[in-house]
Amino acid sequence: MADELFKVERHPSYVTFTLNRPEKRNSLNEPMLVALDNAIASVEQDKSIRAIILRGNGRAFCSGIDLAEAERLEGGHNPVSLERIFKRLEHLPVPVIAAMQGAALAGGCELGLHCDLRVAADDLRMGMTVARVGLIVPYNFIRKLIEIIGTANTAQIIFTAEPVDAARAIQMGMVHEVVPAAKLDEAAVAWAEKVAANAPLSLRTMKMSLRRSVDSSNDAWHDDIVELGRQVRSSKDAKEGIRAFLEKRKPVWKAE
Template identity: 45%
Template structure:
């Protein structure tokens, strides 16, 4: 029997979102009953997050925010990977040209987190860097036992933005955040569950069924109560939003434009170990 919520070809998706505009291939959206599903759809690129994907995700989240029939949103990746993170080829081109990114990935994640509907990340494979952060900005996370989570930015000569560092500290604590970011080593799903990074781990074959069972259990609750509860929880843990961090934002940009960052991205593209020089 085919899964009720299987990923179908884009032409089979029917959605009231983005009316008047063609749906970009990078994001697929479907709504069935009260459950919306957003699918990152670049499986041939390991669902790497490029500017077009961020722009489309921004529009879809905005319209889902005002969609009265939706009570819960599932975020998933097409293919075998949730997301490998930011598109480093696009980033490399921007580094070479001096072009500023068209979309702010931190702003997209904040929009996802602030969505009034509860969100569930369904992680079937690798969730790395921006892919890991996207999952972290969902309210609930369920992973296949084959999934891996990692923040390998330091291996690319890059630095995690302050707001995203705060999210990691919020979810797994200071000590584990230091280990996660400073070693840049990925962890398996079972370890992610042990440290509280995910809420549930199931066999890959059961992931879709378990995810939508979780979604239905959320959708059965009173929507105003869900929205109010989500707002209260976010306010309880939002102290970091009031910490001045302009200097850290500037540092992130300095690191992003460093020779080491260019070397890290270039080495990844050329499939070789990077040679960092601290400049």
């Protein structure tokens, strides 16, 4: 069952993870997150793997957490489980390459950002749309945005809640390369093969150095923000936002 929603393909020196729920633009539900978590666990200790490609089948890379199922996810729409799994993805010992087409939105955008390298199809739209539905971006996800694109670009992404196109994404440094949509898989494989041809011990230790250089800023105290996040997620506005989204109408905000 999980195999249908999430596929793991072994190649001689790298592994491809594929989100496979194309009819829902690969929006993340519980079985997919469990499958992703298991797939990460299966490669963490495997020394023969030198790179990983993460891609999505169909028109979109990933449209985020499935809001229709959000209530059933661990902690309602509290993305705690998402944070834990993405952190694990970020700390995989080998380079991870995201191949993104169509849409990489909210949780899907963060999924791509937690990889080391990002190749985009020219039809990609990337964005954090959560402010539209009255939810919030957790502290660690904001930190990830700042790590990749800086404070000024992060402000644009989270406050406007408006996705950016591939051309703007590469300007911001959000993706490393933009290719025609038909060439996306080919480009991701070229990057994986290039990485996998390099010395494995060098790669693993370089990734440790790179993570260490930036991880200290993740350690800033933010318990108060976590608490505030809990309040926002359980607010009336958040319920209204999700209801309006599912009913395809504009939400009415009350700031409560």
